[in-house]
Amino acid sequence: MTKMEKYIKFIALCVSCLVMSVSLYAQEVSEAQSRVVNAYNQPVQGATVVTNDGNHQSITAQDGTFNMTFDESSQYVVVSAAGYQNVRIPISQIADGREIALAFDPHNMGGSINFGYQSYTKESVTGAVSSVSGSVLDKSPTNVLSETYAGRLPGLTTISNIAELTFFGYVNLSKAIRGHSSVNGNDPLIIIDGVIAPTQYLEFISPKEIESVSVLKDASATAAYGIQGAAGVIVITTKRGFTGKLNVEGYADYSFQQMTRRPLFVNSAQYAELRNEAGERDGLGTYSQFSQEEIDLFRSGSDIGYPNNNWFDDYVKDFVMRQRVGVNVSGGTDRFRYYSNLSFLNQEEPFIITDEPNRKYDPTPRVNMGNFRTNMDVKFNKYLSGYMRLTGNIKREKLAGATMGWNVYSQIFNQPPTMFGPLSPIFENDPELSNQVVTVDGLDNPVYGTLNRSGYNNVVETNVIAQTGLKLDMGFLLQGLSASGGMAYQTYVRNETTTTQSYQRLLRGNDFSTLDNFTTYKTFENTPLAYGKSSVFFYYLNLLGRIDYNRRFGDHSIDASVHTYYLKQEKEATGTSNTVLPYKRQNFGFSALYGYKDRYFLKADLGYSGSEQFHPDNRYALTPAISGAWIASKEDFLQSDVLTLLKLRASYGVTASDQLGGARFLYLDNIRSNGSELERGNPALEAERIEKLNVGINLGLLNMFTLEADYFTHKVDNMLINSSASLPIYQGIPLNYYPKLNDGVMENKGFELSLGFDKHFTKDFSVFAQANFMQAKNKVININEASAGDDFAYPYRTQGFSLGQLWGYRIDYSNGNGMFNTADELANSGLTYAFGSPRLGDFIYQDLNGDDVINEEDLAPMGYAGLPQQEYSLVGGFTWKNWDMSFLLHGVGKTSQFLEGTGAYENLGRGIFNDIHLNAWTPERYASGETISYPALSLSPSVNHRANDYFLSSRSYLRLRNVEVAYTLPQHISQKIRSEAVRVSLNVQNLFTIDNMKSKYVDPEIGSMSTFQPYRVFNIGLSANF
């Protein structure tokens, strides 16, 4: 924490410097007032008015008016607002106080896009980027920022494997921009407010604080990021204050969250019958597990010794609640502008805790979180301005049972419904066995005990990001020239107080007719709480410097910048490997955009960057890119009312990556002092270079239809791979320690398509809709893979396939259902399985290599990889008077996985049954021609429990991600509470999902039954501006 203290002192020093400077402020300025209106002469609120040098800015009030100052060096102002085309107006016209009219923007060419180091107008974009405003993201009532991206940012794919409402939901969300282009690192770079923030611990930021999020996809947008740009960039820009009166927004959200799928939990009689069925298929006889009498008693429920428990209902709530309240404050003067946000979140957890009279602590899990943000911009004098941003988040989370929620969740399935409990009965003569937690053999952590008798964890997580910088307008040297520098520091601290308690577990004998057969399980005993504490700390330090030159000369415009940053990361890693050493990277970026007549654009980008990953001779990588765009529809010869937009774009360049599968210092040998020999270095290693090509077109028709299409290719031919193709293990150096090579080849191709419609029919009624589609398909061409040999139906498993291609056994469906239906069929198949003997009712696998043995030589590629190759979305909505409504449909395609584990394999635990198992193969069902949904059940792992056609599940889905209906109170009502605008909204998240999963109890995105399924959220939101 001393670093923190030092840093706080530093900030305090900066602030006092700023205050002193402000007092010296003095300059010659003019002032103007004007008003911004739309085509229906309605005032436009929230339009920004910025001078070309960025030195003066303002924002329009509710009545469309704005006041702003400017000085003689400003050439013109740019007025922009969401949904309108930008206008550029000479300063002279502003001074007149004339009204400014904004045109609607049906083709979405207005506004600008933040590239991280620089903003460009959408018109001038030569590459491939997409962006979304924070207010759109705010329609999704979730706690994890990245969850709001799904379907909103074409080209960005997010996969959330754990739907837990907090905690690990943060770190289990993977992101990919236009698919995967390397086998090594595919994590996009994240830039927040111009600063690289290489962390996933940004998920606490709420969309309320966000101005926009943009996704940079092609080389022209990412080359300047050098070795960190190859996987694309996500740019998060938070809100800033504008000159104008104080604007206060208060908001509150109240959500009901409901898991979209609650698992099937069979009752005891069903369970017993299914276990018997499995035993019978295993050749153990009809009543090997439970007698008919026992089954009848389970069914009747008349005997306490024959329980019928639905453990899921006992431990998991139907609904959980979430509340969020917050306030935004913004405003400022020409000299000092500010934006502040303060918000508080309370998230309930889904587990049901039982009151225990003797328990001295409360294990009820819950989460509280507070966010704060202050962004300040200061203008010291005509030349010097600065900014300071301070953001933070404090999260307090209580975990029942000192373990993660998903850990508790998965154990529920290991408790059969026939298990007594959760507590043993009271035995008058044996208090030691009374009221103790009951479990089953093999289950060490019964859910009741975990939730109620094993203590709790208190986790406090703190994120603090501080950024500060100065900008010097060097117009005195050359008009349009400025220099700036800054630093940013981010820390993350997790403090975990654990209190753990052990408790007695009891096993019950197999005889259900008596309650006198409880015995202690293992050596567990009831203990008092024991305490422990752990903490994690890491930080990122950025130093930035840049020089910008922005100027217009008549029809010519230039936007150029040179920037450099130095980044040092102290990561979370602990232990003794070299991954604990700080990570350092340095980058120089250069970007220059030349525009002519606002219709021809040429852009050059160059990155020159290095990291400590490589030998000094190969440390730096050069990443150039060139791109251009032509807005043909601005040419006189193409002016028409039909073709209202035609823009052609193309970019080509190189991006690079130093993410080498988590390994470090691969250029060095590593022999440790105890004599152990680790990696052997290859000093010639260099950063991976991925070449990217993008060509695109924007087509607008009739001022309402827009078509945007992009085609892209990514190719890498120096991918970092192992040198193992020709290396036997027997030489004695572990292959993963053998020198690595830059020899891998991989490509990734695809396209994006979007079709939009946007029309204002009357001043009170407008409609918009946009459909997006993306496809990205990669292929691993060379990773030095050794052929598995001619005996294999497919001797290569990676080369020639998409990264993550699934492999499994093909089922031979030639007899109809793909199972051994008769003893003859089984006897005559002539097949031997290398993983057990098939029984009647087991799958018949295809013997692809014809050797009569089913083994891994017969594995075949099936389905796709886990990362979707296709993603699509449909957004739409309308506004009508004070109403507005929108929806988001989002889907993925060409993705699959094998269903496995809980919910797939019926033998697990003490037997876990899901819908697919209810109509498993039996001779009777086969004979009577009934539907058979599963091969023969078993008590133990069977030959069916393999990756195969049957378990292959398409993870394609179409989700109604979001629907929002909102009503803005008429002004005469809202003014009664002195509010400018009061808006009430109803949001629904994940209302329905259409999918093709084998089991309807497994969500296609989560892919597993043993963890939380996505939540359906009903949210009522209220916001009021003052």
Next chain:
Amino acid sequence: MKTQRLIAIILPLMLSASSCTDVLDMAPDGNMQLDEVLADPELVEGLLNRCYTNIPKKGYSYYWFESAVVGASDDGWTSDEGQGLLLGNLYQDNNSASGHVMWNSPDEGGGNAQYWDRFWQQIRLCSQFIEVIDGAAVNNEADRGRFKAEAHLLRAFFYMELVKWFGKVPILDATVPFDADFSTLTRSSVYDVAKFIISDCDAALAEANLPWRITEANDAGRVTKALALALKTKAMLFAASPLHNEGQDHWEEAYQVAKDAVSKLKANGYELFTETTQPGVFGTGPAAPLRQLVAQNADYSATPRDRETIYQVRDGSVFVWHIGYIGSNMPNTYKAGLAPTQELVDAFETIDGEPILNLSKPYLDERHLQPNYNPAAVYDPNNPYANRDPRLDQTVLRNGSTIVFDNQTVEIQTYVGGAHEPSFDITNRSASRTGYYHAKMVTPGASQTNAINNSNWKYYRLGETLLDLAEAAAEAGHLDEARTAANEVRGRSGMPGFSASLSQDELILRIRNERRVELAWEEQRYFDMRRWESPDGDLSETVKWLTAMVITRNGDGSFTYTRRNISNNPRGGWQNRDLLLPIPLNEASTLESVTGQKWQNPGW
């Protein structure tokens, strides 16, 4: 003016950020080069220590505390079979070249996994050590000699382990450079590998500074000349065995090596452990010394109690009493673990020295349900545990045995309805699957209140080397010496010697059976039953069907004994391919593509 000052600050800042490339120079300081290591005697010792890593700890330190190698032989059946663990998968025949459970199960820190990779790493480390030690810094020259001898011996040790699992392997007597050409690589015959092992052992034996015995606990686990002799014997025994001999007869050579080894071991203080030193714990029966020998750690002293153990690993013992002893209804036990099969029980002779079954065809049917009794034995199928080899009760808990558990005497009741009744429900982990429980590795009286671990694994002991000699001598036709060696072992446990009237074939069968009895639970049977097969044979007669004893208690207190198959399905692991482990798939593929020859073991 102020502005210019600011420029003066900002511009150099930007320039300095761009000029100092050394901010990225942060090579980790912990990395060392080999020459630095060789200049420091302590680091050289560290380098030798690396040669000792990856010695499997065996015993119960396999994944999930399964005694995997015993459970894969016909001596035991695990109660964990329904848990999808190592042996469960093996019984299901759930194995392949890309993931054989015997080397691909998670390593519980016992080193019992990834044999191919790890042993070759160790062989390279030993070779490297041998190559560099002559020029390395040591505290004295005696150290240098001993260290080098140890590296030779360890290389031989790891080669022996490779041969046991994989059969033929390439001989590698030096480290391989990065630019080596592997295209001419071939697998050497087991005989050639044995000769290589012997040459390494002889190099160690020639070193005056290599001791015969470890006498200080600090040196526990270090190799000795005694190990060199035991290794030579074992290597030649394997080379001469049918599975590995490639049609050649190496028995005479195996006999000579074994004979030489036994005489030198005896001349240097090794002898059978014949008298228990703790009769209060181990009893006074004739087999008590054997039980104490295997259940207790060897001691390190100039005048040790245990002069029989030749090589014992440094650590790796576990609480065997709650994981592989007697699970049923005993307080705080975890699982029954591996239980002895009826087949193992049948192998124990009667007290008069007669096998109870006809050893040339012990069962009349495939499923082992019809024993082919030896009429000469004083065996009563209705009172099967009477008049048996005393080692039976030291190896197995059976109906009517008594043990001390939590300071109380408990009678073992495996009859139907008894407290320790077996269960044939594969999900039941706490009951035996065979009607027996294991005893040999457990110190009598061990339980939660008297928590005694099993011994660290004993890789080689004189009793075993004597039986190696007995087998080689019998095969080579030196029947008198074969009997003498075997009888020495039998005599320790009070069993009469083999009759001189036995033919060579009969004697070989008796010696093989003797190995099974004396070395039960010591991970020998798994390898023995394989090396006795021809390369095109299989294990269908031994492990395909295994049996349990179901005992019903009659009204008069007498018992009825019924044999049944443990499983209604054949147990996996009996095919021809199971004689040797598969070479890991990637390795076989690589070697085949580089050399153009077949490398994988048959059937995989």
